[in-house]
Amino acid sequence: MPSLYLNLHISLDEAGIVHTECSNLSARYLSNRCTQRPVTPVENLLNTLVGFDKGTLKVLQGMRVSPLRSIPKKVQDxxxxxxxxxxxxxxxxxxxxxxxxxxxxxxxxxxxxxxxxxxxxxxxxxxxxxxxxxxxxxxxxxxxxxxxxxxxxxxxxxxxxxxxxxxxxxxxxxxxxxxxxxxxxxxxxxxxxxxxxxxxxxxxxxxxxxxxxxxxxxxxxxxxxxxxxxxxxxxxxxxxxxxxxxxxxxxxxxxxxxxxxxxxxxxxxxxxxxxxxxxxxxxxxxxTPESSKTYAPLSAAGIDRADESFRRDCFRHFLKSVELGLDNQRESMAVKAWVDADEQIKEYGAGDGGWRRSAMVIWDDYLERRKVRSISCPCGRGLGELFPTHFRAEHLWKTGGKRSGIGRSMKVSAPRKHTEALEPKVPPFGMVLRSRAGKEKRRLQEDVVGIDRQRPAKKSKR
Known part of the structure; x- marks a missing residue:
């Protein structure tokens, strides 16, 4: 299709006049009586790809896509x-x-x-x-x-x-x-x-x-x-x-x-x-606090396996999203996302000590705040007041960095008191974090911060 014809075709169609598969633009412009099928919004967008590879155009024409401004309910879901x-x-x-x-x-x-x-x-x-x-x-x-x-x-x-x-x-x-x-x-x-x-x-x-x-x-x-x-x-x-x-x-x-x-x-x-x-x-x-639920399926599907840098970035953003959820009234979503990704977290945390320690700081802070509340673990165990003890045993690591064993009878060492001077709390990625009470706190550990600063961000290809 010549570019001049295409430009006229699109501009007149936007006015509700031009239709596809017609040969006389001027006649249609004057009479507006064409009975051919109107150009769809998707076709209008694909018409902007004149000059692109024919194979690409053929693929796009065969795809089932909806225009962003009129999304069917099924697609929204x-x-x-x-x-x-x-x-x-x-x-x-x-x-x-x-x-x-x-x-x-x-x-x-x-x-x-x-x-x-x-x-x-x-x-x-x-x-x-x-x-x-x-x-x-x-x-x-x-x-x-x-x-x-x-x-x-x-x-x-x-x-x-x-x-x-x-x-x-x-x-x-x-x-x-x-x-x-x-x-x-x-x-x-x-x-x-x-x-x-x-x-x-x-x-x-x-x-x-x-x-x-x-x-x-x-x-x-x-x-x-x-x-x-x-x-x-x-x-x-x-x-x-x-x-x-x-x-x-x-x-x-x-x-x-x-x-x-x-x-x-x-x-x-x-x-x-x-x-x-x-x-x-x-x-x-x-x-965002709502993003955490997407990372578990991504990792479970193996999407992060081909590129170690991409995988590292995914787990970094996942942990940040979990933290935001815990601090911003998205607790259930954050806890569920963590439990859903249990096996992937176990595997990744075993190889990235800095990430694992950052995760422990976040969860220790949250579980201490949860002692006076009741919550049920998405895995079906650890109800009510038992939740903090259960979550530490089933879904976190011991202080030494090894994963706690599986089983409700597993004994978990109580957190040591007055250890701030000996073991400074580790911030996730050197960021200033907000607690649910609205207070800001900075938790520093130079080895983690130094590693993260040296790692180049994964370049997107938008």
């Missing part, structure tokens, strides 16, 4: 049962603390960044055809903003420039109607020319993404249901996931973002992104 909610769009102007830099400013800042970078201090990753490529010249990404390549698009992920400081992008207040964002971090700047696309993947945390300037992106998103995660597991380490399993995934959504919209992607969202107009995109990661 798939999302809310498997993660916090479905993807949400917000006005981008509500996310910026001040006017963001222009595309020209971003291009100049990127050129300066590339000139200053060397192999030793480079903080970004160069991608070619959706895969990391250390041999690709990163300047090509800028050149392709003006002359896109259909066969070998080059993009940059993880740019960090002074013109776009971390505090410039924030989660909008309206997001709190759905989830409460905490620990906003992991800011990344993306440079993606037209025809850039990412294959199906999962990020390790909740995320907010906002295009800049003329950048336009088409998103395909699927909930982390057991069926979808099982399909993703079969494709670990393989390319062309979208082509192989896209038509088999359930609960799919399709939507477009421009510089006017920010999109919230819930944790666990399986998604692919296609750039229809080249430019920049800014993104940040965060955690």
């Amino acid at each position: 798939l999302w809310t049962e498997s993660t916090t909610t479905w993807p949400r769009l917000f006005p981008a102007e509500k996310c910026w603390t001040k006017t963001p830099p222009s595309s020209v400013d971003l291009v100049l800042a990127t050129l300066n960044k590339l000139a200053e970078s060397s192999n030793e201090n480079k903080t970004f990753t160069t991608y070619r055809r959706g895969e990391p490529d250390s041999k690709a010249d990163p300047r090509t990404a800028i050149a392709q903003l003006y002359e896109p390549s259909t066969s070998a698009p080059v993009s940059l992920i993880g740019l960090n420039i002074p013109e776009l400081p971390d505090d410039l992008l924030k989660c909008p207040e309206a997001l709190s109607k759905h989830v409460e964002p905490y620990d906003e971090s992991g800011h990344q700047l993306f440079l993606t020319p037209r025809f850039s696309q990412t294959d199906l993947h999962i990020d390790s945390a909740d995320g907010l993404s906002v295009p800049l300037g003329q950048c336009t992106k088409l998103w395909l998103a699927f909930p982390p249901t057991p069926k979808n995660l099982a399909h993703m597991y079969t494709q670990q380490g393989r390319k062309a996931k979208l082509s192989c399993i896209g038509s088999s995934l359930e609960g799919g959504l399709i939507f477009q973002t421009t510089a006017k919209e920010a999109v919230y992607l819930p944790v666990g969202t399986i998604h692919a992104v296609l750039t229809t107009t080249g430019g920049f995109l800014n993104a940040l990661d965060f955690t």
